[in-house]
Amino acid sequence: MLSLHKFRPGLTSVAHPPLLRRHAQRTGPRNKRSFLTGIGTEFLDLALGLPIPPSWPAYSTGIVLVTLATRFALLPVSIWGKRKSLIIEEVIVPQLAQEKPVVEKLVFEQMKADKIRGDKPFLIEYHAKKCHDILKARQSELFKKHGCQPWKTMAIPPLVQLPPFVIITMVLRQLSESPTPFDSESFLTLSTLAHPDPTMTLPIVLGVFTMANVESSNWLMTATQKANLQLMEKKREAARAAGKRIVEPGQIIKTALRGLSVVRILIASMMPGSITLYWVTSATFGLLQTWVMDWMDYRRSIYINSVDFSTNG
Numbered sequence: 001m002l003s004l005h006k007f008r009p010g011l012t013s014v015a016h017p018p019l020l021r022r023h024a025q026r027t028g029p030r031n032k033r034s035f036l037t038g039i040g041t042e043f044l045d046l047a048l049g050l051p052i053p054p055s056w057p058a059y060s061t062g063i064v065l066v067t068l069a070t071r072f073a074l075l076p077v078s079i080w081g082k083r084k085s086l087i088i089e090e091v092i093v094p095q096l097a098q099e100k101p102v103v104e105k106l107v108f109e110q111m112k113a114d115k116i117r118g119d120k121p122f123l124i125e126y127h128a129k130k131c132h133d134i135l136k137a138r139q140s141e142l143f144k145k146h147g148c149q150p151w152k153t154m155a156i157p158p159l160v161q162l163p164p165f166v167i168i169t170m171v172l173r174q175l176s177e178s179p180t181p182f183d184s185e186s187f188l189t190l191s192t193l194a195h196p197d198p199t200m201t202l203p204i205v206l207g208v209f210t211m212a213n214v215e216s217s218n219w220l221m222t223a224t225q226k227a228n229l230q231l232m233e234k235k236r237e238a239a240r241a242a243g244k245r246i247v248e249p250g251q252i253i254k255t256a257l258r259g260l261s262v263v264r265i266l267i268a269s270m271m272p273g274s275i276t277l278y279w280v281t282s283a284t285f286g287l288l289q290t291w292v293m294d295w296m297d298y299r300r301s302i303y304i305n306s307v308d309f310s311t312n313g
Contacts, residue, residue: 059182063193078157081156103135172274187273
């Protein structure tokens with residue numbers, strides 16, 4: 001395959017019969033191939049057959065195009081998850097906030113009817129617990145009604161993206177083993193696609209893009225969203241001051257992803273250049289996707305707030 005890269009598709013069976021015989025032995029139906037080997041062979045053939053200028057690196061271009069095609073194919077899953085998150089934010093949360101005073105009144109009247117007695121701290125705690133249980137059950141009911149349980153919106157998009165990511169990484173790892181045509185091609189700071197980046201540039205870019213994807217959620221926020229975030233933080237601080245243990249799943253996940261950004265730099269520094277290029281391309285697509293979706297949500301929130309203001313005014 002090294003010669004295939006050098007001469008590209010113009011070679012003939014007369015000029016290089018031994019090379020073609022080797023290629024036929026590897027790809028022929030009599031030779032049983034593993035799943036990854038089959039995908040790898042198809043990728044090499046695809047890369048060499050791309051209608052690109054001869055000066056373009058065939059395998060690097062193939063990696064970039066395959067990555068983009070895969071991410072575009074999985075884009076509907078990400079859009080689905082974003083829409084479900086918007087339902088939670090714009091439908092379920094406001095509805096629960098609207099129902100909360102009614103629930104509090106009903107619980108208070110029920111306590112009077114049941115003749116619940118005790119000191120003031122006990123009554124306050126009892127009332128708060130009853131309201132919390134009712135609203136929690138109502139929240140679960142609304143989640144089920146709209147089909148947007150938080151664990152689904154958080155877990156399904158990454159789980160759907162994981163198999164293609166692992167498979168492509170494993171295929172490129174196998175293709176990078178010597179002897180390989182990847183040895184004959186360089187790209188950007190990669191001396192070859194079969195060896196790690198000697199300058200560490202692409203691994204660092206990978207870590208920066210991964211971190212930016214984690215932090216970008218706070219870059220585009222309306223004044224109302226910022227106020228709500230500050231209010232929630234004050235409530236958490238008050239709860240901590242009262243000695244309560246606060247578990248924040250979102251913050252835990254964010255912290256883990258920040259650590260993953262650093263870990264990815266270390267791992268990518270030891271990976272073949274083909275894998276690093278794939279990871280960087282995927283991370284770049286993910287960052288742009290997040291920015292576009294956040295920008296659309298930002299503009300949408302501004303429009304909704306302006307409509308509400310003009311209606312109330």
